[in-house]
């Protein structure tokens with residue numbers, strides 16, 4: 162957590178300045194989505210925070226939409242929030258723009274749709290059933306560490322054609338990557354890079370038909386990718402789908418633990434899960450990408466100047482009452498559709514894993530509610546969550562009658 166406060170630039174109006182640390186939204190409310198909502202209710206269209214290098218936070222749906230989709234004015238390859246640590250590898254494709262970004266991204270797309278998607282989901286479904294059956298008789302589990310974080314890892318291993326035996330190691334790193342201590346987090350990221358780099362080297366020499374092989378032997382703008390680019394891109398595919406999916410499942414599980422009529426309806430009418438999953442996803446934005454402005458733009462009288470950085474809390478879009486009345490409620494009769502919300506972003510960087518993530522959420526709900534339709538939070542062990550570039554659920558103890 163950065164403690165040094167940046168100086169407020171002259172063009173930032175005093176009424177837009179808020180001392181908000183994106184890594185500590187829990188200080189506003191322990192339920193992070195409620196914390197964002199409270200802040201949204203009392204804020205102008207954008208606020209400016211002196212924390213983490215000094216940056217804007219778009220607070221309203223119309224600003225979020227423009228910032229995420231207008232890649233001419235808001236670039237991904239500039240300064241991030243928090244500033245990328247010195248010497249850290251850039252994440253690819255998210256920290257790139259234009260033709261280079263399109264080239265990087267083209268390697269991923271064939272693996273997150275069609276047959277590879279179906280194969281990955283089948284593998285994750287098998288694992289979900291095994292995990293639930295493994296702890297069902299205990300009458301309790303930690304939803305995140307015993308269940309949700311394992312599914313996206315299994316999906317990644319399927320996309321890159323690696324065995325399930327690697328899952329416990331990646332799960333142990335995934336736990337550390339979510340910890341608040343920056344040094345520990347960076348060390349775990351380093352181990353993920355190392356893990357991926359081993360397979361990158363192997364598959365550069367002996368390519369298969371998997372995603373790592375495709376990236377490792379890919380060319381961009383008429384030249385082969387560098388090893389740094391290859392490892393950066395393979396690692397982002399791993400990281401991009403890990404905490405996001407596991408945390409969204411965690412928020413959904415916690416919500417269903419206390420919203421009993423909603424849970425009973427989904428259990429009684431499982432066909433609603435696939436039909437209405439977008440409304441559930443709308444409610445729990447978890448990603449927080451950054452942008453840097455390269456031109457001056459005005460939003461509702463507030464001027465963002467070229468060079469300014471922005472942190473986009475996608476959660477705020479799904480909570481904006483001007484788009485979603487009674488936004489905190491999951492209303493299965495609301496006609497939400499992925500094109501209307503920003504949980505997966507929009508524009509050239511829109512999440513390539515959106516269909517995959519959506520299928521993961523569906524399979525989790527189907528397999529869980531079939532086997533454990535009634536469960537509750539554990540009174541003396543509350544959910545532990547953390548805000549930041551991904552709003553994460555670190556731990557969620559649940560209990561039920563075995």
Ligand code: HEM
Nearest residue numbers: 254255401402405406409448450504505506510512514518
């Ligand atoms: C619930 C789960 C997920 C959420 C909420 C989510 C959210 C997002 C968002 C908002 C972006 C756009 C970032 C930007 O505009 O700069 C993004 C990009 C990305 N996501 Fe996801 N994501 C999820 C799952 C996944 C999965 C399963 C994968 C695995 C393939 C993945 C891989 C990526 C990658 C590689 C990018 C960068 C795309 C680019 O820069 O072109 N994500 N994600």
